Amino acid sequence: MGGGVLLATAALPGIAHAAPAPAIVDCAAWGARPNSRVVNVVTRRPVKILVHHTATPNVDDLSRRAADDLARGIQNFHMDRRGWLDSGQHFTISRGGFVLEGRHRSLEALRSGRKQVEGAHCTGQNLVSIGIENEGTYTDTGPTGVLWDRLREMCAHVCSQYGIAPTEIYGHRDFKDTLCPGDVLYGMLPRLRGEVGGMLGQRLEGSSVRAASWPVLREDDRGPVVRAAQILLRGAGRTEVSVDGEFGAAMAESVRVFQAEHATEEVNGIIGGESWPLLTPPVRSGDRGAAAEAVEALAVTSSTRPPSDIGPVQWQQLLTAAR
Known part of the structure; x- marks a missing residue:
């Protein structure tokens, strides 16, 4: 269920080209449970994108069925174990390259280009950022090529719809004490910013691509x-x-x-x-x-x-x- 209504790029400063949406599987199509409470939707645009990994196994099953199972598993964990009203993230990308809506109404808000669904993916950032979960654990290895392609396309489309600069793509660890989205995927964020910028007609290099960030320290580090x-x-x-x-x-x-x-x-x-x-x-x-x-x-x-x-x-x- 791809597409969506694109805003006129003239209304979005700094974006030369609109980026079309990849195909996005909505909540109904992957069999989501109803949200337990009303999803909060605000009339303002998010200003950044946060990249996460699911910290689940790097499975070899790249099918649509596996993607749907992943989305249901995340929703069940978030609602039953964490007590949230729905999935915490706005969108999920499977290792097979399927993009799925996470929290209800996230796709509707994205298509409007003017509304934001309050998420639960990062405290302090839930009303100002779009959270994208990527299936797998990327501490020692990178994502599949098809996942990377969809992540790049999805980030470009979100930036296009909301007027977000590609330099405003961050990792979860930039705001929390977490290893998410994994050392390898986090290290790929400069490349992601640059590729998204290229899709939007912007040339990014140097400090624009390598945003200032807080380093993560953990046991066994030294220096x-x-x-x-x-x-x-x-x-x-x-x-x-x-x-x-x-x-x-x-x-x-x-x-x-x-x-x-x-x-x-x-x-x-x-x-x-x-x-x-x-x-x-x-x-x-x-x-x-x-x-x-x-x-x-x-x-x-x-x-x-x-x-x-x-x-x-x-x-x-x-x-x-x-x-």
Whole structure:
């Protein structure tokens, strides 16, 4: 059930070409249960796309039937185990390249180009982003070619419909302490932004393709970014943390304590897009303390002179350069 009403591209700044929709299987066609409560629909456009993986097996069954089973399984988990009113994501792409509507009314809202369904795929982003789940686990391997093609087409169409810049395509980990969408798929996001930009008549390169982001740290990581995180954790009151540049089990436990203290969504010992902003206060020239010490440590490692004022983007740049 593809297609949809495309808005005039002149109304969407920066988009030279409209991108048609891939075929999209709606909720009724894959046998979705009714939503348990009213789906909230707002009259405003989302401003970004969040890419997820389902963290399910990388199955060899690429059939439509397998795709429908996947969508039903996700909905059952979200409704029965998490207590949500429906599937949390707006759309799902199977390893066989089938695109399925996730939460009810998501396809209707996309076709309008002016409405947004409130999702449940990433706290804090559910009213401003479109969540796209990709079947599989992409920690050590990449998605199938046909899944990638549909993801690219789907992102281009969503950008076209809502006037979203391709540079506003992110991974789940950019906003939460999670490994999602997996190291490999996350590492492919610059390519995705560039290919989507090409489909929309935009040429993206350099920093436009490689958006500033928070690095994910987990057990067994080591190096200068871990050292900076340890300095920041000590500054945040976790004085039991050793500053040795090694992310061991003791540090993971300290991170979990920090997360619990700050009521983060995940208490899992992973430092990602939710914990980093809590650990990295603004730093100005002449400041002292743990944050300033961490900035200096990162700058020395990366041979980069830090700017006089450090905010979220500058922190991301320093952490990425020292990675």
